[in-house]
Amino acid sequence: MQRLTALVFLLVVAAICLDPAVAQTSIDSRRPPIIDMHLHAFHLDDGEPPAVNPVTGRPSAARTSAELRDMSLAELERYNIVKAVASGPPETIGRWREAAPDRIMVGAFVDEASPLPDLARLRAEIQAGRVHVLGELILQHRGMAPNDPCMEPYYALAEEMDIPVGIHTGIGPPGTPYDPCCP
Numbered sequence: 001m002q003r004l005t006a007l008v009f010l011l012v013v014a015a016i017c018l019d020p021a022v023a024q025t026s027i028d029s030r031r032p033p034i035i036d037m038h039l040h041a042f043h044l045d046d047g048e049p050p051a052v053n054p055v056t057g058r059p060s061a062a063r064t065s066a067e068l069r070d071m072s073l074a075e076l077e078r079y080n081i082v083k084a085v086a087s088g089p090p091e092t093i094g095r096w097r098e099a100a101p102d103r104i105m106v107g108a109f110v111d112e113a114s115p116l117p118d119l120a121r122l123r124a125e126i127q128a129g130r131v132h133v134l135g136e137l138i139l140q141h142r143g144m145a146p147n148d149p150c151m152e153p154y155y156a157l158a159e160e161m162d163i164p165v166g167i168h169t170g171i172g173p174p175g176t177p178y179d180p181c182c183p
Contacts, residue, residue: 031079031080032080033080033081033082034079034080034081034082035081035082035083035084035085036076036081036083036084036085037085037166038085038136038166039072039084039085039086039087040086040087040088040136041069041072041086041087041088041089041092041093041096041104042065042068042088042092043065043088043089043091043092044060044062044063044064044065044067044068046063046064046065050062050063065092065095066095069092069095069096069099070099072096073096073099073100073103076100076103081103082103083103083105084103084104084105085105085107085132085133085135085164085166086104086105086106086107087106087107087108087109087133087135087136087166088109089109093106093107093109094106094130097130105132105133106130106131106132106133107131107132107133107134107135107136107166108122108125108131108133108134108135109135109136110135110136110137110138110139110142111136111138111141111142112138112141112142116150116154119153119154119157122134122154122157123157123161126157126161126163127161131163132163133163133164133165133166134154134155134157134158134163134164134165134166135164135165135166135167135168136166136167136168137151137165137166137167137168138168139151139167139168140168141168146167
């Protein structure tokens with residue numbers, strides 16, 4: 001009996017080694033739901049060569065913004081990410097939300113290149129259900145601390161509207177401490 005049990009075990013292990021998709025399928029079907037609090041909805045320069053990953057040196061598999069969105073949404077589905085707080089350019093994030101309205105929560109994105117949003121417009125976007133999170137706020141790239149007095153009206157609005165605030169902490173890409181963008 002012990003030999004039979006050992007033989008069955010070895011056959012199962014061999015089958016998994018020969019076809020890892022079998023093992024992956026069984027793992028995926030048991031994944032607990034996940035909420036991703038930090039997803040970037042990037043806009044690609046459609047028609048330009050894809051950007052190279054600075055870590056791997058390989059170009060992105062996505063060639064267009066639509067491909068990037070669709071590939072990202074497929075990965076959310078694959079890993080059972082049921083909600084994702086996404087931030088990025090308004091026109092891009094709007095398309096992500098349209099493609100997956102039950103999964104994508106829109107964040108009001110602020111970085112060194114984008115101005116602080118107009119408070120009245122931000123309030124209207126929140127009330128209309130088009131913005132769900134104040135963030136990602138990349139304040140340090142603007143030379144601002146999270147407790148900068150100019151942020152107080154935004155935090156008061158988030159509190160009033162009962163939405164979370166997402167603040168980027170830490171440094172950014174390699175070399176950021178030496179980049180003139182980020183005092």
